[in-house]
Amino acid sequence: MVHGELWTVKELFTLPNEYIYWSIQIVMYPFMTGLVAGAFVLSSLYHVFGVQKLKEMARFALVFSFALLFAAPMPIVLHLQFPFRGIEIFMTPHFTSAIAAFGIVFFTYGAIVASELWFLYRAHFVAVSLKLREKQDKTIVEWVRYLIFCSLTLGVYDVSEEALHRDEKAIKFLASLGIPVACFLHGYAGFIFGSVKANALWMTPLMPVIFIMSAIVSGIALCMLTYIVTMEIRKFFAKRKKAAYAGYQSKEQLQSAEISVIQMTAKYLLTFLVAAISLEILDLIFRGYTALKSWDVLRSVIYERDFKAIFIMQYGIGNLVPLILFLLPGLTIRRAVLGVTLVLFGVFMMRWNVVIGGQAFSLTFAGFMHYHMPIVPHDWETFKEGLAGALSIFVMPFGLFYVISQIFPVFDYKEAH
């Protein structure tokens, strides 16, 4: 069977070779890179612009961004017909292609995040390795831990006041350098679509900007959600182990910290959400107003065939409802959870409507294609380009976050709120 034939239903006049070639994994790709970029921008709000209330969230967001970074290229790998040839993008990049920039942008960004993390956690590495060095009769686990943290210090044990001050300067520099690079990382994902002149729905110079805005929205939303979940877990433990571990903060302390961080972050989420919606609506109005040759087919896709996915699921449930939820005074944690979940859903639907919606009509402008995502996998292809593959990609960063947070602890008990 031809690739794409399995999940494509053709209607009216379509060309023989037309299928939905870019399926769920290409929906996941901008969704995941968007989360990376968004999480980083959120962390930079504290480091660069000195938004003090975001201090705890900033550290959290940076570590989470690093975890997401590893998951971001995975959808592409699963999508490729030859995943093992994927390395050619780095080895023999063909620079007239937008995708070829991936290697450079991705590694530059990765290097920035990694260095920023190093400066941020340097003192911690030194403290842990010195503590373990002094300890007699180390167990095997402690030996491994000692070796890891020793190497992570890179041989620098200077934690004087002056050195730490220099670290902070470096963090600020890297965070401000990171903002344009993070925006570029995602803006270029938008460019991949926006520059396809053969596709009437994708081709708009607004695409990169729309992608950046919705990326920041989704990144902030996911950070808020994960933050709330981890805080709830901490609260649960705080309740149980209150007496045993004096170092832990009390449940009440955690609660007040949580709500103030969430309320502050929600304000930034709202700002970027409004910007993202405005740009998307502008694009829609412009297309209708200029009504080029492609508008007839686009209109029937946007207003008829994909109406539910675009206006109800994306704009309604994914944008308008959370907008109201966050605008209502007295934001609670429960309302925030509902709001950010809907925002994440809305951004996912936006990616879906761009990627799948862009292939919903034929190059003839006289036919349509419907995508039926494989739900139950029965072979490798239906696994990787189906619901199961998409879910595995989505779960991946959370597992990575757990591993990475063992080295970069996100919550510092001594620095109480």
Add this chain to the structure above:
Amino acid sequence: MITRRDFFKKTAMGIAGAAIPLAALEIVDPKKLFAEIAAETTSVRWAFLVDTYKCVGCGLCVKACKLENEVPYDANVSRTWVERYVLTKKGKLYADSPKATRDGFTDAKIDQGADGLKDISSEGIEKAYFVPKLCNQCENPPCVQVCPVGATYQAPDGVVMVDRTWCIGCGYCIMGCPYGVRFFHPVYHTAEKCNFCYHRITKGLKTACVQACPFGARQIGNIKDPNDPVTQTIRTQRVAVLKSEYGTKPQVYYIGLDEEVR
């Protein structure tokens, strides 16, 4: 004792010195040089001419192409195909290309995909015609532009080809083609397209589809040769290309191209 200043100076000089021979090697890369000379001095630029008045929709060209180029016979993809356009007296347009016309148009009903077959009475038809399609071997090919690894490339004589050993199968070229001529090969799983039967035309043969067409609706020629019959037709007759608004400069010319053709 070397000072820090001297150390940096000498390091910079060392790096610069090491870089020069490397740069020199780059300039005289024989492959690159050969390709550049070939592009400048080549006297061949392949172009295709389709006379839509002559096409009857028999599909022999598609059959020949599939067999010649080893595109699986039953797979619903093809390097070339024929489209049927039917305009009714009420002004409605119907078009199809069932099974890429591998077996020709054997049914008067129009294939509407999931919407089934559309029966149009012959009295209701204002005009109807066939349009063969194949890769336009664009002068400015968007598929070559978007390939992230350079697996698809344009030969000096204008033909765009795919390196099956290098294609990663991302599908960006398929998305980038405004004419829908590209697809994934069902066996090799790499991007696949019409290459004007490059293995034949470079040996002085005609393409499989040109050879198979009993009506002379398809012709291939060298547009740089003023005496070539194809060149002469393109220069002297009223011909058109598909979707010129994309700026791709297609090199498949059509006689009798209707405005309705997509």
